[in-house]
Amino acid sequence: MNAEIIAVGSELLLGQITNTNARFLSGHLAELGINVYYHTVVGDNPQRLEHALTIAEERADLIILTGGLGPTKDDLTKETIVRHIGSELVMDEEALASIEAFFARYGRPMTENNKKQALVVKDSTVLPNHHGMAPGMLFEKDRHVYMLLPGPPKEIEPMFQFEGKPKLARMLHKEQVIVSHVLRFYGIGEAELEDRIQDILETQSNPTIAPLASDGEVTLRISAKTDAEHEAWELIGLAKKQLLERAGNYLYGYDDDSLASKVVELLTAQSKTIAAAESLTAGLFMSEIAAIPGASAVLAGGAVTYTEQAKIQQLGVSAELLAQYGPASPECAEAMASNVRDRMGTDVGVSLTGAAGPEAHGGQPAGTVWIGFATEEGTETHELHLLGMRNTNRLRAVKLALHHTIRILTQGEVGKI
Numbered sequence: 013m014n015a016e017i018i019a020v021g022s023e024l025l026l027g028q029i030t031n032t033n034a035r036f037l038s039g040h041l042a043e044l045g046i047n048v049y050y051h052t053v054v055g056d057n058p059q060r061l062e063h064a065l066t067i068a069e070e071r072a073d074l075i076i077l078t079g080g081l082g083p084t085k086d087d088l089t090k091e092t093i094v095r096h097i098g099s100e101l102v103m104d105e106e107a108l109a110s111i112e113a114f115f116a117r118y119g120r121p122m123t124e125n126n127k128k129q130a131l132v133v134k135d136s137t138v139l140p141n142h143h144g145m146a147p148g149m150l151f152e153k154d155r156h157v158y159m160l161l162p163g164p165p166k167e168i169e170p171m172f173q174f175e176g177k178p179k180l181a182r183m184l185h186k187e188q189v190i191v192s193h194v195l196r197f198y199g200i201g202e203a204e205l206e207d208r209i210q211d212i213l214e215t216q217s218n219p220t221i222a223p224l225a226s227d228g229e230v231t232l233r234i235s236a237k238t239d240a241e242h243e244a245w246e247l248i249g250l251a252k253k254q255l256l257e258r259a260g261n262y263l264y265g266y267d268d269d270s271l272a273s274k275v276v277e278l279l280t281a282q283s284k285t286i287a288a289a290e291s292l293t294a295g296l297f298m299s300e301i302a303a304i305p306g307a308s309a310v311l312a313g314g315a316v317t318y319t320e321q322a323k324i325q326q327l328g329v330s331a332e333l334l335a336q337y338g339p340a341s342p343e344c345a346e347a348m349a350s351n352v353r354d355r356m357g358t359d360v361g362v363s364l365t366g367a368a369g370p371e372a373h374g375g376q377p378a379g380t381v382w383i384g385f386a387t388e389e390g391t392e393t394h395e396l397h398l399l400g401m402r403n404t405n406r407l408r409a410v411k412l413a414l415h416h417t418i419r420i421l422t423q424g425e426v427g428k429i
Contacts, residue, residue, distance in 0.1 A: 013045075013046045013047070013073045013074055013157075013184060014046070014047045014048075014049055014071070014072050014073050014074070015041055015046050015047065015048045015049075015072055015073070015074040015075070015076060016048070016049065016050040016051075016052060016068040016071065016072035016074075016075055016076070017033075017034050017037055017038065017048060017050075017051050017052070017076045017077075017078065018052045018053075018054060018061075018064055018065070018068060018075065018076070018077045018078070019031050019033060019034060019051070019052070019053045019054070019077075019078050019079055019163075020054055020055075020056065020061060020077060020078065020079040020080035020089050020163070021053075021055070021056060021079040021080065021163060022055035022056045022057075022086075024053045024055075024079075025053060025054075025055050031051070031053060032165055033078045033079075033161075033163070033165060033168050034051045034078075036165070036168070036169055036172075037076060037078075037168075037172060038051075039224075039233075040172060040173065040177055041074075042222060042233075042235075043190055043192045043233070043235045044177070044180060044181055044184060044190060045184070045190075045237065046074060046180075046184070049071065049072070050068070050071065050072065052064050052067075052068065056080065056086040056087075056088060058088050058091070058092045058095075061080075061088070061089070061092045062092055062095070062096050065092075065093065065096050066096075069156055072156075073155070073156060073157060074156070074157045074158075074159070074180075075156060075157070075158050075159070076158075076159045076160075076161065077089055077093070077158070077159070077160050077161070078161045078162070078163055078168060079161075079162070079163030080092075080163070081129065081146035081147075081148075081160060081161075081162050081163070082129060082146060082162075082163075083123075083125045083126045083128050083129050083145075084125070087128075089160060090131060090132070090133065090149075090160065093133065093158065093160070094133055094134075097153045097154070097158075099133055099134050099135075099153070100133075100134050101131040101132065101133060101134065102131065102132060102133075102134045103127075103130055103131060103132075104130050104131070104132045104138050104147065105130075106138070106140070107129070107130040107132065107138060107140075107141075107146075107147045108127060108130035110140070110141070110145070110147075111126055111127070111129055111130055111145045114145055126145070129145050129146040129147075130147070132147060132149050133149050133151055133158075133160070135151060136149040136150060136151035137149065137150040137151065137179060139161075139171055139175040139176050139179075140171075140175060141162060141167055141171055142170065142171075143166055143167045143170055143171070144162055144164060144166070144167035146162045146167075148160055148161045148162065148168075148171050148172075148175065148176060150176060150179055150180075157180075157183070159176055159180075161176065188237055188238065188239055189237070189238060189239070189240065189241050189244060190235060190236070190237045190244070191235070191236050191238075191241060191244035191245060191248060192233055192234065192235040192236075193233075193234045193245075193248045193252065193266065193267065194231050194232070194233050194234075194266060194267045194268075195231065195232045195234070195252065195255060195256075195263060195266060196229065196230075196231050196263065196264055196265040196266060196269055196270075197229065197230045197231070197232070197259060197262040197263055197264065198228060198229050198230075198262060198264050198271065198411070198415045199228075199262050199415060200230060200259060200262040201225075201230070202223060202225035202230050205223065205230050205232075205259055205262075206223055208258040208259050209221070209232075209254075209255060209258050209259070212251075212254055212255065212258075216251075218236060218237055218238075218247065219234050219235055219236035219237075219244075219247045219248055219251050220234070220235050220236075221233070221234055221251060221255070222235070227404070227407065227408065227411070228408055228411050228412070229271075229411075232255060234248050234251050234252060234255075236248050236251075264415065264418055270304075271300075271411055271414035271415055271418065272300040272301050272303065272304050272414055273304045274414075274418050275301060275304075275414055275417050275418060275421070276301060276304040276306055276307050276310055276311075278418060278421040278422065279310035279359075279360075279421065280306060280309060280310055282421065284310065284358075284359035284360060284421070285310050285311070285312045285356075285357075285358040285359050285360070286301070286310055286311055286312065286358055286359065286360040286361075286362065286417070287311075287312045287313055287314045287352045287353060287355075287356035287358040287360070287361055287362070288314035288315075288352065288361070288362045288363065288364070289314055289315050289317060289323075289327055289348040289349065289351070289352035289361070289362070289363040289364075290314065290315070290316050290317070290363070290364050291316075291317055291318055291323070291339065291348075291363075291364060291365040291366070292364060292365060292366050292367070292368040292373075292381065292405075292406060292409065293364045293406050293409055293410055293413075294316050294318060294406075295314075295316045296406055296407065296410045297362060297364060297410045297413055297414070298311065298313075298314050300410055300414065312356045312357070312358045313356055314352055314356065315327055315352060317329075317348070320334050320339055323339065323344070323348065327347070327348055327351045327352060327355070328351050328355070329344060329347045329348060329351060330347070333347060338374035338375050338376070339365055339373070339374040340365060340366045340367050340373055340374035340375070340376035340380055340381075340382060341365075341374070341376075341382060342382050342384070342393040342395065344365055344382070345363045345364075345365050345382035345383060345384030345393045346363075346384045346386070346391045346393050347384075348361075348363035348365060348384055349361040349362055349363035349384035349385055349386040349391060350384075350386040350391055352386075353386040353387075359387065359388065360385065360386070360387055360417065360420065360421075361384075361385070361386035361387075362383070362384070362385055362386075362413055362417060363382075363383065363384035363385075364381065364382075364383055364384075364409055364410070364413055365381070365382050365384075366380050366381035366382050366396070366409070367379065367380050367381070368381075368402045368403075368405045368406050368409075369398075369401070369402045369405055370401075370402060378405075379396075379397055379398040379399055379400075379405055380395070380396070380397060380398075381395070381396040381397075381398060381405070381409045382394070382395055382396075383396070383409065383412060383413045383416060385416060385417070385420055387420060394412070394416060396408075396409060396412060
């Protein structure tokens with residue numbers, strides 16, 4: 013089956029928001045063995061949307077439309093598609109009751125136009141919206157499968173993952189099941205990882221292996237299709253063993269893990285706490301950890317010491333050390349990590365200092381970053397030379413600090429987690 017994703021919304025064309033839904037859907041459709049050959053974006057215009065539908069029907073079996081299911085006049089996706097396929101909209105009483113309950117729960121008056129969101133294509137399978145109001149729809153017409161989904165990512169992602177995707181899987185594969193498992197790597201580039209596993213990629217059939225790179229990270233998604241779930245996991249296990257033999261020392265987690273969540277998981281399991289002293293990252297390291305549920309049990313706190321005076325006053329870094337070595341130095345990073353650990357009474361102290369750019373800082377060229385770590389066993393520092401834009405450098409420094417924290421907590425055996 014081939015698919016086309018049509019995103020509806022003038023705000024996408026104006027650059028006011030990014031079309032992250034297409035990326036999300038394409039990844040999940042690939043797991044089902046559905047090829048996505050086209051992404052289309054069209055504004056809130058019924059004539060142009062109908063034209064886009066006509067083109068999509070010539071080159072795709074499955075057409076997924078996102079957005080345009082809301083209560084306002086420019087939300088015209090449902091009206092356009094029923095006119096296009098010769099159907100009609102009917103009121104879905106369960107969806108209407110859910111919308112009414114939503115307004116009652118928040119004590120807000122429900123205006124008449126909100127009932128429009130409960131209208132669905134006649135004879136379609138309704139996909140409940142547990143994170144918003146407008147339901148989704150799935151139906152077949154003249155050799156095509158159509159799926160209508162809301163636009164907000166917080167609504168579309170759970171709706172597709174838990175409602176739409178299983179129904180598509182049953183439609184495509186009848187009794188077969190598809191299972192996916194993600195391996196997450198850090199510290200190795202996409203090209204190098206692919207080179208290590210090239211022969212595996214060239215001979216894959218079932219399961220399939222899909223590499224994907226993001227900033228500093230690479231993932232390998234293993235997907236298996238079988239008659240029973242345990243058989244799929246057996247196939248995945250064999251493929252996983254091969255992959256980890258080639259690049260397991262760069263592995264840091266699985267599936268929905270992130271570098272920050274892995275740090276929180278390891279600290280929690282070891283009943284340890286962490287504190288941070290941040291200069292160029294200005295709290296980003298602590299923010300990444302604090303975004304993970306359960307962080308309050310392991311993150312004691314820290315200090316943002318952007319200036320030399322703040323390093324002296326808040327952390328007790330000596331003025332003589334700063335005068336001799338400068339703020340962008342291993343000596344400063346070591347003192348910051350050690351002092352914040354002592355002052356916060358934690359097991360681990362982390363520091364980040366340096367020149368984010370675009371100008372030099374502390375006598376060091378832009379992109380020079382020092383990361384310090386202090387534990388009961390002692391201190392260590394790591395130097396980075398980054399070439400990106402200012403904020404890119406700050407984010408990369410945080411990721412590397414998280415990765416080194418994982419290495420310290422696993423005693424260097426990152427690939428065995």
